[in-house]
Amino acid sequence: MSALKLPDVKLQPGTLEFLEKHPKNLFINNEWLAAQSGETFETRNPASGDVLAEVALAGEADVDAAVAAARTAFRGPWSQLAAADRAARLFKLADLIDAHADALAELETLDNGKPLRVARRGDLPYVTKHLRYQAGWADKIEGSTVPVTYPDQFVYTRREPLGVVAGIIPWNFPLLMAIWKLGPALTAGNTLILKPAEQTPLTALYLADLVKEAGFPPGVVNVLPGPGLPTGAALAKHMGIDKLAFTGSTEVGRKIMEAAANSNLKRVSLELGGKSPNVIFADADVNAAIRGAQWAVFSTAGQECVAGTRLFVERAAYEQVVEGLKAQVEKMVVNHGFAEKVHVGPVITEQQMSRIVGYIEEGKKAGAEVVTGGGRVEELGGGYFVQPTVFAYQDDSLSIVTDEIFGPVAAVTAFDDWDELIARANNTIYGLAAGVWTRDIGKAHRYAHAVQAGTVWINGYGMIDPAAPFGGYKQSGFGREMGKEAIELYTQVKTVWVGMQ
Ligand code: NAI
């Protein structure tokens, strides 16, 4: 592919082979098919703006074909497999992902822009850890016996799969989000149609080959690249899909619920946006808290649903934190993801970059003080780079404080007392995560109980683990992915009555 301009680095042979030779088609029934309409779309490298690949765009007819394949697989070979045999295939898939981790990480960096070190040492190991954790549940999904009031009736429950699940995922952790859906859906005995984000379809396509190699029967996993319209919307309204698991914006989450309500009442789980409060009390290990606050936002260029974008600092420590944060953030290197030295990569698209810069301009106009950063990084050429930016503010109604910016922008403010802090921390439509830094253990727990968020970190920020339930309060969504709760999300309970007369 002569038009393909790649960064000046030596890519793995597997990465090059995939980019140059592999068909970027739809994966249905373990086969690679062009879209029935013949339509394609482009995916770009955010570090340069160059087109990486032309990818088949799944339309309604392709969605119908994938649903039919997933239904046949669900009724047939997949439901006939013993749970331990389902698990065996998932473990095999995890082994294959590990074996292909170098190429997968490089593709993630090319397609999403994130630093290669982050993709290779962060995303990839977590992908397989998650898959193995979930697969371990496959033969441990139990029902219960129920002591009803009728002495001649024996009642028990079974936890059964839902059927055909669709996963619609975002671009910020492309392979990880794919596995967050695939892992529990398949573990619980469902079949899957995965729609990767249109900005980052490549690792999901690579994954499909590994699915086939791992021995999953045709139709168990199908991958349909394409944008929200038409592909995502066709899935959301489809009568043959039993559950839709979504991660993305609150706005689209709302549309998905509407589509489910107006079609077959498919089950919906939503992991949406956030505007998470991170609190530093004056009695904290302030230097650790500053580093924590820095990484809570900037490690993914702010493109993370749990990003700690609202930083509340007790007045006595405020100056120290603002100065410390400024010094730390100014040491961060903004660069393309393959660079030797890089902390902050590009943001995902030109459109996101304009949106982020728009918020920064609004913040300035509204009178928030720019502590550091405050615009694009122009000298990095064609890529979509934004300076890590910190605002100091007082007014909680500014758009930089209320809206999920999804870019490298943090907003820091001082607080004086407990009631003020809790009211302001909870003054948001979101409730995904929260952080608190203090040496007072009682205060830490009081905060953890008072803050409206699905996850709270005390003296830390951003950790996730396959065993720890994860999901939102309020408009950050509902349903818990990970942990045992994820299995509940992908099953339904059947009650069986047995007359013993
Ligand atoms: P988005 O919510 O539009 O995209 C997420 C997924 O939904 C993609 O696969 C997309 O193709 C699909 N989608 C879009 N419209 C759809 C529709 N009508 N029906 C079904 N599926 C549809 O998010 P986008 O535009 O990429 O980013 C916009 C904002 O969303 C970000 O700035 C950020 O605030 C938030 N976001 C939050 C994420 C999170 O992890 N919670 C991830 C990505 C974005």
Ligand code: MG
């Ligand atoms: Mg891309």
